[in-house]
Amino acid sequence: MARLTIESLRKFFASTVAVDDFSLDVADGELVCLLGPSGSGKSTILRMIGGFEQPTSGAIRIDGQDVGRLSPDRRPTGMVFQSHALWSHMNVFNNIAFGLKLRHLPRAEIRRKVEAALELVGLGGYGHRQTFQLSGGQQQRVALARSLVLEPKILLLDEPFASLDQHLRERLREEVRDIQQRLGITTLFVTHGQDEALALADRIVVLRNGQCEQADAPDVIYRNPQTQFVAGFIGQMNFIAANVEGGTFRHPEMSVAIGAQDGPAVLAVRPEALGLVAAEGGAGVTVVRSTDFGSHIMVDVELSDGTRLKAMTSPAMRWERGTRARLVPSAYALYRDNKLVVSGTVGASTAAPAFGAAPLVV
Numbered sequence: 218m219a220r221l222t223i224e225s226l227r228k229f230f231a232s233t234v235a236v237d238d239f240s241l242d243v244a245d246g247e248l249v250c251l252l253g254p255s256g257s258g259k260s261t262i263l264r265m266i267g268g269f270e271q272p273t274s275g276a277i278r279i280d281g282q283d284v285g286r287l288s289p290d291r292r293p294t295g296m297v298f299q300s301h302a303l304w305s306h307m308n309v310f311n312n313i314a315f316g317l318k319l320r321h322l323p324r325a326e327i328r329r330k331v332e333a334a335l336e337l338v339g340l341g342g343y344g345h346r347q348t349f350q351l352s353g354g355q356q357q358r359v360a361l362a363r364s365l366v367l368e369p370k371i372l373l374l375d376e377p378f379a380s381l382d383q384h385l386r387e388r389l390r391e392e393v394r395d396i397q398q399r400l401g402i403t404t405l406f407v408t409h410g411q412d413e414a415l416a417l418a419d420r421i422v423v424l425r426n427g428q429c430e431q432a433d434a435p436d437v438i439y440r441n442p443q444t445q446f447v448a449g450f451i452g453q454m455n456f457i458a459a460n461v462e463g464g465t466f467r468h469p470e471m472s473v474a475i476g477a478q479d480g481p482a483v484l485a486v487r488p489e490a491l492g493l494v495a496a497e498g499g500a501g502v503t504v505v506r507s508t509d510f511g512s513h514i515m516v517d518v519e520l521s522d523g524t525r526l527k528a529m530t531s532p533a534m535r536w537e538r539g540t541r542a543r544l545v546p547s548a549y550a551l552y553r554d555n556k557l558v559v560s561g562t563v564g565a566s567t568a569a570p571a572f573g574a575a576p577l578v579v
């Protein structure tokens with residue numbers, strides 16, 4: 218087990234700022250997911266930790282030791298890439314044994330460690346296979362075993378399952394979580410997939426333009442997003458732009474007493490916190506689509522200004538296209554210039570936003 222500390226990391230590629238003043242502390246045995254859109258700097262951060270890219274500035278410490286000047290093979294890190302890059306001229310055993318042979322371990326010990334690693338990734342008895350005889354998922358398992366057999370202090374996973382189909386990806390991520398917990402290995406996992414991050418992580422770091430937007434436990438990221446970007450990036454979110462006037466967010470179809478300063482703002486409401494009631498006399502919003510997911514129905518509605526929103530309703534209610542409805546939000550967050558101003562539940566008094574203290578946006 219090991220602790221990873223990243224201090225003010227920066228990486229420029231000519232005029233491109235890939236990583237911009239990024240700091241992070243990862244505790245012993247913690248699994249942190251780096252999540253963000255394409256080009257937000259996730260892989261570059263991982264590659265700098267693994268030693269495959271030199272930082273422009275900043276420090277990377279593992280258990281307090283600055284590893285910045287060490288080559289990848291001298292760092293206590295193991296990295297698994299999206300493309301497994303197994304050596305095709307070697308069988309599975311030799312692929313996994315390669316790093317141990319470089320360390321000149323006795324043959325019996327190499328055999329014991331390789332077999333243990335194969336068992337760990339569910340490939341016991343596959344040592345003699347050639348890599349082309351393996352499925353994509355099995356090849357990624359070998360890549361994982363090849364890293365784990367070297368007993369790294371820090372495991373770095375760069376979208377390791379991105380090339381696999383959804384079903385296999387879900388299965389392998391459960392297995393990785395299981396192995397990671399059994400070994401208690403400190404892990405950084407890069408992913409595009411919010412579901413993957415929500416399912417796997419002890420903590421999610423949401424990146425944007427090389428900077429950290431928010432680093433928190435998955436439930437906090439989902440329920441209490443501190444920026445409009447995070448609110449829109451994780452899960453489904455409705456955004457409505459309007460003015461706050463006299464302490465009330467005023468949109469023709471949705472007014473919420475909000476206790477924020479007057480001025481333009483964006484109200485965010487999750488579909489599960491947006492209720493619909495039938496509107497009388499042609500007032501309200503218009504139902505444009507209703508999709509039955511079995512456990513719930515997702516109703517798309519259109520506001521008078523053309524804004525489309527999603528409301529999650531119970532299967533007991535049917536909403537035909539063209540029906541008029543009134544919006545009843547139960548929880549919201551208000552953002553201004555990307556920053557959270559206030560969040561709350563409708564009808565309850567609104568509190569100043571503070572981690573843990575602010576009402577949840579559900």
Ligand SMILES: Nc1ncnc2c1ncn2[C@@H]1O[C@H](COP(=O)(O)OP(=O)(O)OP(=O)(O)O)[C@@H](O)[C@H]1O
Nearest residue numbers: 230233234235253254255256257258259260261262
């Ligand atoms: N070797 C390189 N040379 C020049 N620019 C690079 C290089 N590697 C990355 N970049 C740039 O740095 C930025 C961050 O890239 P990075 O690959 O870290 O993003 P990412 O979040 O991992 O993206 P993706 O999800 O698409 O893999 C991007 O603008 C990218 O074009």
